[in-house]
Every structure is written in C-alpha cells, then in structure tokens.
Amino acid sequence: KIIKNQNSKTFRRDVERMRRWLRIFLFFNRKLRRVGNPVALLNHVADYTTRELDLRNEIKGAEELEEIKYEISKNFPMDLLRFPKYWSELSNEDVLVSEFIEGKSLEDGIEEKSLTWDTLLQLFRIHGAYLFGIGTFHGDLHPGNCIIDNEGKFVFIDNGAICHAPSKVNLSLFQFFEHLSANNFKEAFDSLLGLSDSPLTSNNLDNYYKEMNKIYDGFENQSVGEKSLTRIMMQTVQAAVEKAGADFGEEAFPIIRALMYLDGLVLRTHPDVKLIESMGPYLEEFRLGLNLNEKISELKV
Numbered sequence: 001k002i003i004k005n006q007n008s009k010t011f012r013r014d015v016e017r018m019r020r021w022l023r024i025f026l027f028f029n030r031k032l033r034r035v036g037n038p039v040a041l042l043n044h045v046a047d048y049t050t051r052e053l054d055l056r057n058e059i060k061g062a063e064e065l066e067e068i069k070y071e072i073s074k075n076f077p078m079d080l081l082r083f084p085k086y087w088s089e090l091s092n093e094d095v096l097v098s099e100f101i102e103g104k105s106l107e108d109g110i111e112e113k114s115l116t117w118d119t120l121l122q123l124f125r126i127h128g129a130y131l132f133g134i135g136t137f138h139g140d141l142h143p144g145n146c147i148i149d150n151e152g153k154f155v156f157i158d159n160g161a162i163c164h165a166p167s168k169v170n171l172s173l174f175q176f177f178e179h180l181s182a183n184n185f186k187e188a189f190d191s192l193l194g195l196s197d198s199p200l201t202s203n204n205l206d207n208y209y210k211e212m213n214k215i216y217d218g219f220e221n222q223s224v225g226e227k228s229l230t231r232i233m234m235q236t237v238q239a240a241v242e243k244a245g246a247d248f249g250e251e252a253f254p255i256i257r258a259l260m261y262l263d264g265l266v267l268r269t270h271p272d273v274k275l276i277e278s279m280g281p282y283l284e285e286f287r288l289g290l291n292l293n294e295k296i297s298e299l300k301v
Helices: 005-028 030-034 038-053 056-072 106-112 117-134 167-181 185-195 202-215 229-244 250-269 275-289 292-300
Strands: 103-105 136-138 146-149 154-156 162-164
Touching (some): 056 136, 056 162, 103 106, 106 146, 117 136, 117 275, 162 250, 167 185, 167 250, 167 275, 167 292, 185 202
Antiparallel strands (some): 103 146, 146 154
C-alpha cells in the first residue's frame, strides 16, 4: 500500500478551508454547537484521516486492537477475529507492507448477496465488544475494511484510525441500546441523557419524553427497512438537544457513526430484521463477559 505525498497536502489544505467556513457559519448559528460542534467533528475526521495518511499507524492500530482481544479473551473469546501480518521493518510513512488477505470483503458479500444474518451478528458481537465494552475501536469499519478470509475469520484492515471513547459515552450508549432491546423505553431515554456534557433541568424533560415516545412509537415491531437505526438516531439526538437541552460533545460521534455503518450493512442485506431486538443477547454477553456491571457502577460514583 502506497500513499502519494501530494494527497496528504491537498487533504490538509481542504480541511483548513472547511474549518474557516464552519467557524463563520457557527458564529451565526450557535445552536448547532450543542449537537456535536461541527468544527470539533471536522477536527475528529481530520485527525483520523491524517493518522491514516501515515501508514505506520495501521500497524500500531492493529497491535492495539489485538492486545485488547488478548486481554479479554479469557471471558470474552473472539476467535473469529484476526488482523493482517505486517512487516514493520519494510514499512514507512508512505509504504505499508502486509500479507495479502485471501478472501472477500463485506462489500463483495453485499454485491454477491452472500452475507448471512448470522455472519453479521458475529461481526456485531466482535465490533460491539470494542465499541460498548472497551470504548477503543476501529474508527472506519465500513464494508470495504473488513474481509472474511478463506477460513471464515473476520480480518480488520486499514487499522490506522483507532478511536477512543470516554467511559461516559460508550457505557451510556450501551445502556441505551440494552434498554431499547428490552423495550424499556423510559430507561433507554434516561440513559441517553448520560451523554450530555452539561447538567439538565427537570423542566425540559417532560417535552423530551413526549417527543421520544413519539419517535419510538411502534419501534419494537418495526424492521430496519421500516425504520433504520441511522434515521432514528438522528431524530433521537435532535430530540435530546432541542427538548431536553442536552449538550452532546464530539466524543459520541465516532461510536454513533460506527453503529450507522452497521445499520447500513444490515439495511443493504437484511432489511426485514429487527436489529435492536437481535442485539439483545449480545448486549447481555457484553455485560457479563466484559465486566460492565462494575464499570457502570464506577461511572455512577
């Protein structure tokens, strides 16, 4: 894998130009700052993309994720996941030398209509453990960045953009989806507010609950094709900001984006399934196998 130096310079110039325009726009529309400050989000995108422009970060990222896999393997084995073999002594900022993975990407599977629902659930189990249980995860796991090799194992590639979420973010989202999968909507709505950077007043919550109940009306009976996770998460964040006065920082953006990738994958392959309901057993496994009870208790202290 080789990166042309000119691409890096062009990208950095374009990002700086976009930053200037966003600062001007936010000066006149300050309300947007509460929904993941767009400048901060641009900084996040610029950061992980810039890291990917140094190909040595792919080796570091894979090593970090593999170390996590090893650390949790006793109580949460992930035998279906592996990472490419790299030759660091032959690699540098612009050139990466790794093994050639024999297999097919998830994108290939989508086009061939060969991805089974069980395969996608196994991917959620693996990726979800990093997202919800650890808070350190592959930040750009789109269908082209995951290969199923000839032995049936998932191989994460392009590991240069590793994201780290604060415990408040990944554990609040874990509880949100756990309650949602069990149709405990009030508890789910409360868990989501744990993401807010600023304290909330009870005066705003009645309108928030009313709006959220409207958004999630009939949700438990709807498939991904009828109401996608991406669409409902956008409505959810909007309701929390506008009705409850929540202030979501940019830390939540990488996990939400990762979940949107999964949602898009399901939408393109199995639109008739109920994604959140199917997540339930795996969320329970995260709680038990990744010691989330203790982590959540520490978060509340």
